[in-house]
Amino acid sequence: MSFKSLLVHALPGEASRLRIEAATALAIRLDALLIGLGAEAIPPIATGDPYGFGTGQWIPLLYEQQTRNLEAAHSAFATQSKGARTEWRSVGDLPTPAMARVARAVDLIVTGGPAGTGDIYNTVSTSELLLSSGRPMLVVPPHGGRLDPRRVMVAWKDTREARRAVSDALSFMHMADEILIVALGDREDQDALTAQTNDVAGMIARHSMAKPRTHVAVSGGDDVQTDLLAQADRMDADLIVSGAYGHSRAYEWVLGGVTRHLLHACERFVFLSH
Incomplete structure (x- = not known):
């Protein structure tokens, strides 16, 4: 869009x-x-x-x-x-x-x-x-800045929210010189994650943007957000794109751990869709 x-x-x-x-x-x-x-x-x-x-x-x-x-x-x-x-x-x-x-x-x-x-x-x-x-x-980010999305990292998880985030962020990815799709999960899920990220890369590429790369690795629990941010550091990402996971529980809005960290503690621009 x-x-x-x-x-x-x-x-x-x-x-x-x-x-x-x-x-x-x-x-x-x-x-x-x-x-x-x-x-x-x-x-x-x-x-x-x-x-x-x-x-x-x-x-x-x-x-x-x-x-x-x-x-x-x-x-x-x-x-x-x-x-x-x-x-x-x-x-x-x-x-x-x-x-x-x-x-x-x-x-x-x-x-x-x-x-x-x-x-x-x-x-x-x-x-x-x-x-x-x-x-x-x-x-x-807390220090402010101007968004220049030359390097975009997609934090991929095969959910409705992530699919929407990728689609919503295509306008920014049109400006990118480098796009990296990162999927982290259990060892037994690596083949499925590879197939998913290849699908996402193909979808993005059909919009005539920079050819996306993919990165699939083993990670779980509290290590996921650490490993995601380490990937963002390695590519020096200008923008992280992610689905936002959460729900309303009684009178409290409850976010997943990765979403909460990206929303409140990330030092880079973050694009989120729910």
Whole structure:
């Protein structure tokens, strides 16, 4: 697919600068529209106040602060996204569900950068957004940067999520000079993994991109994420493409170990589809 519209969450000041700058550079490169969303919710406040300051007096102050924060987020987005075609949206709501709703208007969500506060009232939960938005996600590494996907590594697993990720990421693979498909698994599965990666390589090659290489090796348990990242280091990958594995369990979004690591601890750009 061709990415013609991107979505990024904006916060006041410097909090989201690296993420917005990465999204801006990508939007300019793709000639895509960049939608910035300011979203912040007011935390519930207790009805009792031991100091005698009534709830009714707090509420207007909280709404005024929310308005100021959203205006500051807009100002930061306008400054940090110069050069791109942009659109601004603002809503007084929890950022994660707000982003998931606005995702209907875009092809790709850009998230990541420095870790947020973990406060659900002003910070996006990347794992929940990934599993609920229905859109692929590009995760910016903690140090920021500009994506130049010359070397792309596909972390292959024969699942619906991985098949979708490969298809969704073809636009980036069109830009690549080198594509490596990596499959890791038990010793008895090596022949099957070889057949699978050859199929994926053939599918990618039919889109007139760089001829993909494959790498199949024995690995299991906690070694999988270590071995995947070692392969990414060896090829100096600019982008890792992976399916995102997870589900909702009661009120908690639960990710697989590899997905969780790629989402929160990887030092490279990561493209994920669920």
